[in-house]
Structures are given as C-alpha cells and as structure tokens.
Amino acid sequence: MKIAMIGTGYVGLVSGVCFSDFGHEVVCVDNNPAKIEMLERGEVPIYEPGLDSLMAKNVEAARLTFTRDLPTAIDGADAVFIAVGTPTRRGDGHADLTYVMAAAEEIAKAAKHYIVIVTKSTVPVGTNRKVREVVAAANPALDFDVASNPEFLREGAAIDDFMKPDRVVVGVETERAGKVMEEIYRPLYLREFPIVTTDLESAEMIKYAANAFLATKITFINEIAALCEKTGANVKEVSKGMGLDGRIGKTFLHAGPGYGGSCFPKDTKALARIGQDYASPVQIIEQVIKINEDVKRRMVDKLIDLCDGSFNGKTIAVLGVTFKPNTDDMRDAPSLTIVPAMVGGGAKVRVTDPQGRREGEHMLPGVEWCDDPYQAAVDADVLVLLTEWNEFRALDLGRIAELMRGKKMADLRNVYTVEDARAAGFTAYESVGRTGKAAM
CATH class of the missing domain: 3.40.50.720 (NAD(P)-binding Rossmann-like Domain)
Known part of the structure; x- marks a missing residue:
C-alpha cells in the first residue's frame, strides 16, 4: 500500500x-x-x-x-x-x-x-x-x-x-x-x-474516553495521596493493594505532581467542552481538570514548607522537567507550574534533565541548566526530584548530600525512601502520600 x-x-x-x-x-x-x-x-x-x-x-x-x-x-x-x-x-x-x-x-x-x-x-x-x-x-x-x-x-x-x-x-x-x-x-x-x-463517532469518542479515564486514575491516586499524608497511610502500599484488583489494574496509580504532556490536558478539556456543548456535562472530568491543577499547587506548597516558608534566597536543584521520562516533551509538564513558582519566589533554580533542555530553555526562563545531578546539587539548599528518569533512580545520594549546602530533599515521584535519605545524610525528606516531611 x-x-x-x-x-x-x-x-x-x-x-x-x-x-x-x-x-x-x-x-x-x-x-x-x-x-x-x-x-x-x-x-x-x-x-x-x-x-x-x-x-x-x-x-x-x-x-x-x-x-x-x-x-x-x-x-x-x-x-x-x-x-x-x-x-x-x-x-x-x-x-x-x-x-x-x-x-x-x-x-x-x-x-x-x-x-x-x-x-x-x-x-x-x-x-x-x-x-x-x-x-x-x-x-x-x-x-x-x-x-x-x-x-x-x-x-x-x-x-x-x-x-x-x-x-x-x-x-x-x-x-x-x-x-x-x-x-x-x-x-x-x-x-x-x-x-x-x-462507526466514526464511536472511534472518535473512544480516544477521548480512554485518555480521560487514565487522567482520572492519576488524579484519583493523587487525591488519595493527600489523604494518606494526613492519616499516616503509605500511598505506595495503597496503590499496590488497589492495583492487584483485576477490575482496577496497577497502571496509572503512581502518586506524583500531576499529569501533563501532549494528550491528557488537552483531551480532558476537549471532552469537558463536548459534554457542555451537548448539554450532557462530564462532571467527573471537569473535576479531574481542576484537581490536577490543585495537585501542582500542592507540590509548590510542599516545597515552600521544606524551604522554611520562603523560596527567597534559596538555591534549589531540580532533577527532571519533562512531563515524564523518555521524552523531550514539556507540554503542560508539572515543572511549568512548579519551577516558575520557585523562581518567582526568589530562588536560584538549577535544573538538569536528560532530554528537556532543548524545549526547556525557552519555557523555563531564569533557571541555570546543569549537565548532571551532581553539578546541579553543588551548594544547593534543597534537591527536588521532579521527573523519574532512570538516570535519577540510582543516584549516589551520599555524594549528592555532601555537595549540597542544605540537606533537604523533595522526592515528588517517590523514587527513594526516608531510610535512603537518612542513610545518605539528608536532614529532611519530603515525598508524596507517604509520611509528609520527615525531619531526621
């Protein structure tokens, strides 16, 4: 053909x-x-x-x-x-x-x-x-x-x-x-x-319905993560227990800083508009859109708390800015909300990402780009893991901590554990949906 x-x-x-x-x-x-x-x-x-x-x-x-x-x-x-x-x-x-x-x-x-x-x-x-x-x-x-x-x-x-x-x-x-x-x-x-x-209409709807449902799963587990932090539950264990139910499935149940990318944000918005146009509002999706933005802002609040109430004067190392690993796509990435908030609050932000620099340089003005996590960590007060690239899953955390001025880590993808951070010499560790901020 x-x-x-x-x-x-x-x-x-x-x-x-x-x-x-x-x-x-x-x-x-x-x-x-x-x-x-x-x-x-x-x-x-x-x-x-x-x-x-x-x-x-x-x-x-x-x-x-x-x-x-x-x-x-x-x-x-x-x-x-x-x-x-x-x-x-x-x-x-x-x-x-x-x-x-x-x-x-x-x-x-x-x-x-x-x-x-x-x-x-x-x-x-x-x-x-x-x-x-x-x-x-x-x-x-x-x-x-x-x-x-x-x-x-x-x-x-x-x-x-x-x-x-x-x-x-x-x-x-x-x-x-x-x-x-x-x-x-x-x-x-x-x-x-x-x-x-x-038929044509069903094929068109399948795409929107599938993406909206996956976005809903992500948003749901992020809501549960917030509740876990209040109750002392561990969202990773909750996700595992949920995902083993064949009716639910284990994918898209990883708590983090919200969804982004080229599909979920625009497709959920489009589906919500279709529902409104046909006088059949898809209220779940309307809430998913709102909550996903709230999740990003909640991450900013976490980081402000970790920075003792203010970004001003802090040096922050950010690992990963693409919306997910193995892509250079920055569209609607959580970093586009979180990083500007830090820069706007007076922080010096140092960023590293295996593929994000080409797009990120014009989308994230005011940051310093570094070649690797260790360069980014030099004299940093806080380390923020924002995208779970494989390169960031096996870091020498002890070396990272030694390079930093402060010893605080915000792991917004739950790659590490409080025990990992403590053993490396960090004095505070923040994750998503587990134990909140752990002073050590």
Missing part, C-alpha cells in the same frame, strides 16, 4: 515510520522546510527511543521518504493520514481543528483518484463528518471515503505501542474503506492483535 502521512510531529512521524516498517510505501509531508531538511539528513526532531534507527532502516530500504510537496505525496496513494496538531483553542477549551480542516481541503484539491482520508489526530466527535463536508465542497468530483483511526501511543514507548498494540480502533462508513484499512494493518491482523472496527 502507498500511504501519505500529513504532519511529522510526534504522532505523524512515529506512525509513518512504523507503517513503512510494515512494508508499506510511506511519504511523510510537512510544510515546515527546516523539519523536512532535518529528516532528509536522517535527524529526528523529537526524542523517542529507537525511532532514529528504525527511520534510517526504512529510508535505506526506500520505503520511507519526506517532502513538502503534498500533491506529489498523495499521487497514487491508497490512504492519506491527517496527523496534525489539535491544540486546545484559546478561550473556550475546544480542540482547535484549523490544521485538520486545512489539511483536508488541501488533500481534496490535490487528489485525482479514489482515496481514504484517515484522521489520525485526536478530534472531537463529529469531526470526520466535517472533514467529509470540507473535502466534498473543495472537490465535488472526488471519489473518497473518510476514516477515523485514533492513536494510543505512549511517549517513550511509542514504537512498541504501535507494533504491539492493546488494540487498533478503526471507524469507517463503507466496506470499501474498511478493506483499505484492513490491508494497511494487515501485519497486526495476521498476529491477531485486536482490531476494533466501528
């Missing part, structure tokens, strides 16, 4: 590379000349483990190419995937469909044969029918179908998620479109991965 992938952001690039590894001929299209030039040089504009080598393999096999020329890319294509951004629209919380509709119109004007136009971007219910209207208006003579094929890729594990999915969701209206999608995903059909074929 020949596939054109419109958009080389996180979803488009990962999907395009993986489709080419299935054996399809894939052309990735983007209107950003710098990005296309970068890809043609074999450079990957995002950090995703394994993506660079998989891309190089398929470029070398002549299955994967990059271009700005959309008409050429879709010439002879069996399917065109729209994988452009749908950010939260300013002012009302809706998903901004400007890029989706612009891509649909451009496809319509360039297409000359039957084609399946597939929305890979996360879009509100009803969007694919609007895509159909836009395409039909722009090119009334075009023979085409639309399909919804939402992605479920975890940043940091996207290739494995694509190649070994929990499920693939395909929304179609016609048998003809269904056959095209079946052929595209044939390698997964042959290995008997679940393929859920449904």
